[in-house]
Amino acid sequence: MTIAGLAATxxxxxxxxxxxxxxxxxxxxxxxxxxxxxNGKAQNLIHTSLAMNRHYYGAIxxxxxxxxxxxxxxxxxxxxFPQIPSSELTATWLGHSSIVLEVDGVRIITDPxxxxxxxxxxxxxxxxxxxxxxxxxxxxxxxxxLISHDHYDHLDMKTVQAIAANGVQFIVPLGVGAHLxxxxxxxxxxxxxxxxxxxxxxxxxxVCTPARHFSGRGLTDWNRTLWASWAVIGDTQRAWFSGDTGxxxxxxxxxxxxxxxxxxxxxxxxxxxxxxxxxxxxxxxxAMNQKVRGRAxxxxxxxxxxxxxxxxxxxxxxxxxxxxDGKVPLMVPVAxxxxxxxxxxxxxxxxxxxxxxxxxxxxxLDE
Numbered sequence: 001m002t003i004a005g006l007a008a009t010x011x012x013x014x015x016x017x018x019x020x021x022x023x024x025x026x027x028x029x030x031x032x033x034x035x036x037x038x039n040g041k042a043q044n045l046i047h048t049s050l051a052m053n054r055h056y057y058g059a060i061x062x063x064x065x066x067x068x069x070x071x072x073x074x075x076x077x078x079x080x081f082p083q084i085p086s087s088e089l090t091a092t093w094l095g096h097s098s099i100v101l102e103v104d105g106v107r108i109i110t111d112p113x114x115x116x117x118x119x120x121x122x123x124x125x126x127x128x129x130x131x132x133x134x135x136x137x138x139x140x141x142x143x144x145x146l147i148s149h150d151h152y153d154h155l156d157m158k159t160v161q162a163i164a165a166n167g168v169q170f171i172v173p174l175g176v177g178a179h180l181x182x183x184x185x186x187x188x189x190x191x192x193x194x195x196x197x198x199x200x201x202x203x204x205x206x207v208c209t210p211a212r213h214f215s216g217r218g219l220t221d222w223n224r225t226l227w228a229s230w231a232v233i234g235d236t237q238r239a240w241f242s243g244d245t246g247x248x249x250x251x252x253x254x255x256x257x258x259x260x261x262x263x264x265x266x267x268x269x270x271x272x273x274x275x276x277x278x279x280x281x282x283x284x285x286x287a288m289n290q291k292v293r294g295r296a297x298x299x300x301x302x303x304x305x306x307x308x309x310x311x312x313x314x315x316x317x318x319x320x321x322x323x324x325d326g327k328v329p330l331m332v333p334v335a336x337x338x339x340x341x342x343x344x345x346x347x348x349x350x351x352x353x354x355x356x357x358x359x360x361x362x363x364x365l366d367e
Contacts, residue, residue: 014218018120018157020150021182022221023175027192031175031224036194041223042175044212045250048277055274062309070312074130074303075349077336081107081140089237089262089341093333094133096304097154097243099265100140100338104234106204110146110241110265111154112136112163118153118305120217126153126305129312133336136162144201147172148243149215149227150179153305157183164189171199171206175225179217195228205233209254211245213278231258237341240292242266244301246277247284251291259293263331263341266294269302269315282319289328296344297323298331316350317357 023031031037079092081100085107092100096118097111114132119125136159145168148154155176164170164185172180177190191199193208200206211229216222231254232239240254240261255261266288271281280288282299289297302315316332323330331344339345 014220016120017183019217020155020157020179023178023224027175027178030192034174034194036174036226042215042226043223044214045210045248046212048212048214048246050214050275050278053274055272058272058274058309060309068306068308068310068312070129075334075347076130076133077334079133079336079338081338083140085140085143089234089239090338091239091263091265091298091331091333091341092338093298093335095128095130095335096302097148097241097265097267097300099241099298099300100142101232101239103232103237103239104202104204106143106202106234107140108144108146108201108204108206108232109139109142109163110230111148111243112139112145112159113153113156114159115156118151118156118307120152120157126307129304129306130335139163141166142168143204144169144171144206146206146230146232146241147176148211148229148241149173149213150176150217150225151215151244152217153301153307154244155179155217160185169201171201171208171230173208173226173228175215178225193228194226203235205231207231207233207258209240209258210248210250211243212248213244213246229254231261233258237262239263239265239341240294242280242285242288242300244279245288246279247288251288255291255293261292261294263296263298263344264289264292264294265298265300267301268299268319269310270305270307271315272309274309282315283322286319286322286328294328296329296331296341298344304335313350313353313357317354320346320350320354 085102090102101108117125177192198207209229213227266285268285271279332346
């Protein structure tokens with residue numbers, strides 16, 4: 001097939017349901033009026049280039065060389081949720097960036113993706129290293145879903161449709177609601193916010209905060225929707241979810257306005273110098289936790305999907321090395337495990353991985 005034929009096929013494929021929808025009507029008017037968009041495209045707070053750079057060759061070489069797939073079985077627990085959400089800040093990892101939060105008796109899930117692949121297709125695309133600890137139909141009653149942006153490893157059509165059937169409220173960045181409506185989520189279940197906007201769920205403040213990333217589900221919709229991080233603020237406890245982001249100086253403002261946070265959930269994986277402007281690595285994530293005035297840190301966006309050029313467990317090995325300074329307690333569960341924010345711990349499986357790699361002297365990214 002010619003290049004023109006491939007492009008035409010891709011454009012036709014973008015009309016399939018998993019690719020989502022496009023903003024129109026009132027939603028499009030809000031985008032056009034928003035200072036966060038220019039000519040219909042969302043903008044970062046600081047210059048962010050997505051162009052290929054001199055580091056891409058090394059990233060491609062590492063990916064082709066392989067080693068991203070786990071050479072051991074990763075333990076997965078069957079999660080157990082109380083009928084009534086805890087009043088204490090509690091987190092249960094479902095893998096990648098999917099976390100069930102409980103605080104002040106309210107239950108929230110961040111970026112729920114429970115399908116086998118992070119892809120618009122069921123037969124190809126990044127696949128899970130391990131089964132999801134729970135299927136969408138077996139999730140406990142949920143009060144709200146937080147979506148950070150519209151990439152496939154954060155917004156999954158099948159998971160959304162299964163959860164939406166229970167009438168849950170979706171809180172999303174501006175423009176992302178078009179995807180949900182294309183998947184028959186009622187507009188009454190969709191709340192769209194811009195940075196620094198907020199809403200309330202059962203007395204819990206949900207604040208849309210900035211991030212540094214990009215968006216899009218196809219070839220023609222890049223940056224047509226906003227991306228965000230999220231602050232969850234209860235009467236006595238607070239949490240912050242980074243979504244996907246590169247480092248940005250305004251993170252300090254998040255901490256000053258909304259912190260300190262009892263728990264931060266910050267991405268550490270699928271990182272590389274080739275795309276460091278839009279993804280945090282372990283060192284940068286550790287620094288981000290300090291910028292937003294975080295206490296315990298829950299690393300996300302690693303160890304679940306084959307998305308990276310580094311080996312599958314490299315991000316957590318490196319983070320544990322950085323955290324040896326003892327300044328920040330880490331919450332590092334296995335998928336399905338539930339922990340209290342005031343009692344964070346590293347599961348023994350990850351400590352054993354750390355021991356193995358330290359014996360080999362390999363706790364940094366292989367170039």
